[in-house]
Amino acid sequence: MDIKNKISNIVPNAEFKEQGDLIAVVPADSLHKVAEALRYDKEDAMDYLREIVGMDWGETLGALYYLESTTSHNRIVLRTETSDRENPMLPSVSDLWKTAIIKEREAFDFFGIKFIGNPDMRRLFLREDWVGFPMRKDYDLKSNELNMSNEVNADTTEEYSLNPDGTLSCKHNVVFNPEDFVVNIGPQHPSTHGALRLRTALDGETVKKVDPVCGYIHRGIEKMNESLTYPQTLALTDRLDYLSAHQSRHALCMCIEKAAGIEISERAQYIRTIMDELQRIDSHLLFYSCLVLDMGGFTPFFYGFREREMVLDIFEETTGGRLIQNYNMIGGVQADLHPDFQKKVKEFIKHMRGIIHEYHEIFTGNVIATTRLKGVGVLSREDAISYATTGGTGRASGWSNDVRKHHPYAMYDKVDFKEIVYTEGDSFARYMVRMDEIMESMHIIEQLIDNIPEGEYRVKTKPIIRIPEGNYSASVESSRGEFGVFLESHGDKSPYRLHYRSTGLPLVHALDSVCRGEKLADLIAIGASMDFVIPDIDR
Amino acid sequence: MGMREPKIRSMKYEEFKNNDYLEEMVKELNANGTNVVVTTADQLIDWGRSNSIWSFLLGTSCCAIEFMTLGAARYDMARFGFEVTRNSPRQADVMLVLGTITNKMAPLMKRLYDQIAEPKYVVAVGGCTISGGPFRKSYHVVNGIDKIIPVDVYIPGCPPRPEAFYYGLMQLQRKIKLENFFGGVNRKQPKPVEE
Ligand code: SF4
Numbered sequence: 001m002d003i004k005n006k007i008s009n010i011v012p013n014a015e016f017k018e019q020g021d022l023i024a025v026v027p028a029d030s031l032h033k034v035a036e037a038l039r040y041d042k043e044d045a046m047d048y049l050r051e052i053v054g055m056d057w058g059e060t061l062g063a064l065y066y067l068e069s070t071t072s073h074n075r076i077v078l079r080t081e082t083s084d085r086e087n088p089m090l091p092s093v094s095d096l097w098k099t100a101i102i103k104e105r106e107a108f109d110f111f112g113i114k115f116i117g118n119p120d121m122r123r124l125f126l127r128e129d130w131v132g133f134p135m136r137k138d139y140d141l142k143s144n145e146l147n148m149s150n151e152v153n154a155d156t157t158e159e160y161s162l163n164p165d166g167t168l169s170c171k172h173n174v175v176f177n178p179e180d181f182v183v184n185i186g187p188q189h190p191s192t193h194g195a196l197r198l199r200t201a202l203d204g205e206t207v208k209k210v211d212p213v214c215g216y217i218h219r220g221i222e223k224m225n226e227s228l229t230y231p232q233t234l235a236l237t238d239r240l241d242y243l244s245a246h247q248s249r250h251a252l253c254m255c256i257e258k259a260a261g262i263e264i265s266e267r268a269q270y271i272r273t274i275m276d277e278l279q280r281i282d283s284h285l286l287f288y289s290c291l292v293l294d295m296g297g298f299t300p301f302f303y304g305f306r307e308r309e310m311v312l313d314i315f316e317e318t319t320g321g322r323l324i325q326n327y328n329m330i331g332g333v334q335a336d337l338h339p340d341f342q343k344k345v346k347e348f349i350k351h352m353r354g355i356i357h358e359y360h361e362i363f364t365g366n367v368i369a370t371t372r373l374k375g376v377g378v379l380s381r382e383d384a385i386s387y388a389t390t391g392g393t394g395r396a397s398g399w400s401n402d403v404r405k406h407h408p409y410a411m412y413d414k415v416d417f418k419e420i421v422y423t424e425g426d427s428f429a430r431y432m433v434r435m436d437e438i439m440e441s442m443h444i445i446e447q448l449i450d451n452i453p454e455g456e457y458r459v460k461t462k463p464i465i466r467i468p469e470g471n472y473s474a475s476v477e478s479s480r481g482e483f484g485v486f487l488e489s490h491g492d493k494s495p496y497r498l499h500y501r502s503t504g505l506p507l508v509h510a511l512d513s514v515c516r517g518e519k520l521a522d523l524i525a526i527g528a529s530m531d532f533v534i535p536d537i538d539r
Numbered sequence: 540m541g542m543r544e545p546k547i548r549s550m551k552y553e554e555f556k557n558n559d560y561l562e563e564m565v566k567e568l569n570a571n572g573t574n575v576v577v578t579t580a581d582q583l584i585d586w587g588r589s590n591s592i593w594s595f596l597l598g599t600s601c602c603a604i605e606f607m608t609l610g611a612a613r614y615d616m617a618r619f620g621f622e623v624t625r626n627s628p629r630q631a632d633v634m635l636v637l638g639t640i641t642n643k644m645a646p647l648m649k650r651l652y653d654q655i656a657e658p659k660y661v662v663a664v665g666g667c668t669i670s671g672g673p674f675r676k677s678y679h680v681v682n683g684i685d686k687i688i689p690v691d692v693y694i695p696g697c698p699p700r701p702e703a704f705y706y707g708l709m710q711l712q713r714k715i716k717l718e719n720f721f722g723g724v725n726r727k728q729p730k731p732v733e734e
Binding site (some may be wrong): 025125127134141142144146149150151173185188189190194195215216219220222223224227235236239241242286300301304305306308309312322323324334492534535 | 596597599600601603604605607608610611612613626637639641642643644645646648649650651673674675676677678679680681687697698731
């Protein structure tokens with residue numbers, strides 16, 4: 001049955017919008033019913049909640065729910081809203097998808113929407129004593145002065161429920177009991193890979209609970225986007241997940257090009273694909289170095305950086321940047337390839353293929369490595385989907401989620417490559433996925449590097465781009481999962497709302513369930529094997 | 540009073556761009572009555588201090604990753620004597636602030652700075668720490684860490700190249716070499732008000 005009919009059967013007054021993405025507008029009181037029916041649909045269960053995007057439409061506040069099926073990979077968006085700006089409430093879907101717990105928390109933090117039934121309605125990124133909701137259109141940007149006092153974190157969370165007479169009641173759920181032994185890890189800690197803070201309750205050496213505290217590197221990128229023109233928004237994507245700089249920017253360019261109807265040349269598609277894969281290799285090499293460093297090995301760190309420098313040199317020659325390249329542009333790429341590009345890339349691949357055995361000899365087979373990684377931190381396939389942990393972490397748990405395969409973009413439907421899937425779901429599988437992906441990425445590049453077609457590397461676009469009204473989205477497989485761009489345009493030269501799907505937020509959210517019962521020392525290795533980048537989580 | 544030129548092994552004095560700044564600094568110290576005629580013992584200690592700077596990394600984002608390359612073999616910061624990086628402020632001489640400092644992080648940065656023992660230095664790395672960088676207009680980013688803590692050296696870039704890190708850290712070494720270690724001169728003390 002067609003998805004529109006399915007929804008209309010449940011809610012006869014559902015409306016559909018098809019400007020860009022297909023959106024079903026459902027009233028708030030039937031949202032949960034629709035979501036539940038789609039989630040447990042017999043033929044085509046929408047079991048993967050990609051994102052909840054909070055929205056402020058002026059009159060109303062609301063949210064967009066991006067759903068996908070893990071079997072057919074069909075997608076649908078639900079839209080719901082409430083006109084009560086004083087005390088906005090929406091039903092929670094956190095009982096259907098676990099990832100909704102943290103995504104709804106984000107919407108609460110930014111828009112003040114209370115999700116009825118969500119067990120954890122604390123702020124997510126901003127300080128607990130922050131006043132106001134910054135993503136609302138009427139928020140005064142100057143209203144919160146820099147507060148230099150130390151933040152006090154509550155040990156309880158709020159859960160709201162609706163009384164029969166329409167009033168709200170609030171229940172407090174306990175995060176940590178007074179008798180819990182809580183160790184604070186971060187935000188200044190070398191192994192949290194950035195400014196992440198984990199409040200960890202311990203029983204002896206065993207982890208009882210992990211409560212991630214985010215927001216130490218929340219830069220307010222999404223709010224800034226609303227006052228930038230489309231070409232200006234590009235620069236900020238590179239700084240989200242700096243190890244997926246190309247890919248994130250690729251996603252945003254793709255989204256804008258799709259919405260504005262800009263056709264890019266084949267040469268640019270080739271260049272983008274090759275750059276994306278080089279970036280993936282770069283990122284996975286850094287992943288290897290950091291994982292090993294976190295586990296106390298120093299020599300392999302030098303191995304990883306030795307080859308990574310070769311990739312950075314290739315980037316630098318063509319783009320001018322090492323870590324952050326600012327290379328993709330709306331309509332193509334910034335500059336043509338350096339004359340030595342093909343030669344250098346081929347040299348690199350030859351070198352890498354010849355030397356990868358060193359990586360495995362020193363670490364993969366090492367007895368310390370295997371005992372500390374194998375069977376540790378297991379994430380089941382079911383949980384991986386429910387927590388929406390995309391990328392290597394999901395694939396290590398047996399969830400085939402590669403955007404390049406299921407929703408091909410650029411050149412990915414023309415090249416032959418394997419999607420690396422393991423089934424163990426432990427730290428070792430997560431490690432192996434990345435190591436194998438390095439080989440697969442090289443395989444992809446080899447198929448493209450000699451056939452880059454002649455032509456323009458960039459089509460001319462107007463400096464001011466206006467995008468027709470509608471909702472558009474694009475997603476790419478970044479180095480650590482599905483990076484999505486969700487854009488709502490009201491026809492202006494800057495976006496009405498431009499939201500990014502963080503690849504790391506679901507990973508951090510899943511840490512609690514993955515680490516429970518493991519040793520504290522393994523928490524570090526598990527975190528490293530999940531491979532998150534904090535600025536991308538906090539945005 | 541003339542200034543003793545601080546010597547750095549890998550670069551000549553004239554090749555540094557902002558020597559006037561050092562000269563100004565000495566002049567200012569002299570004007571405040573600080574004795575900058577450095578004794579031999581001072582010289583020896585400063586030589587030691589400037590060549591074994593232990594840094595405390597406050598790495599929050601992109602710039603920190605670029606700093607990691609300095610630790611690896613190609614750029615190898617051990618050649619300059621600042622390869623010992625600490626993760627505890629109590630064991631460090633200089634705090635390197637690598638990456639955006641947000642409103643939520645600012646009190647923590649201040650606290651970490653306060654935990655470093657004197658004499659201490661701060662290096663602001665990257666556009667973000669200097670002025671807020673690309674996120675200057677954001678509601679949650681501190682527009683320059685020098686609003687909160689004193690900064691000794693600024694290394695601009697987004698992120699700075701590894702060579703720029705070196706240049707900046709050598710500037711810090713030169714600054715240390717000019718300091719008078721004995722005599723209780725604390726450069727952070729406000730100058731006494733003269734009646
Ligand atoms: S200056 Fe640039 S590279 Fe450095 S932290 Fe800021 S955005 Fe990242």
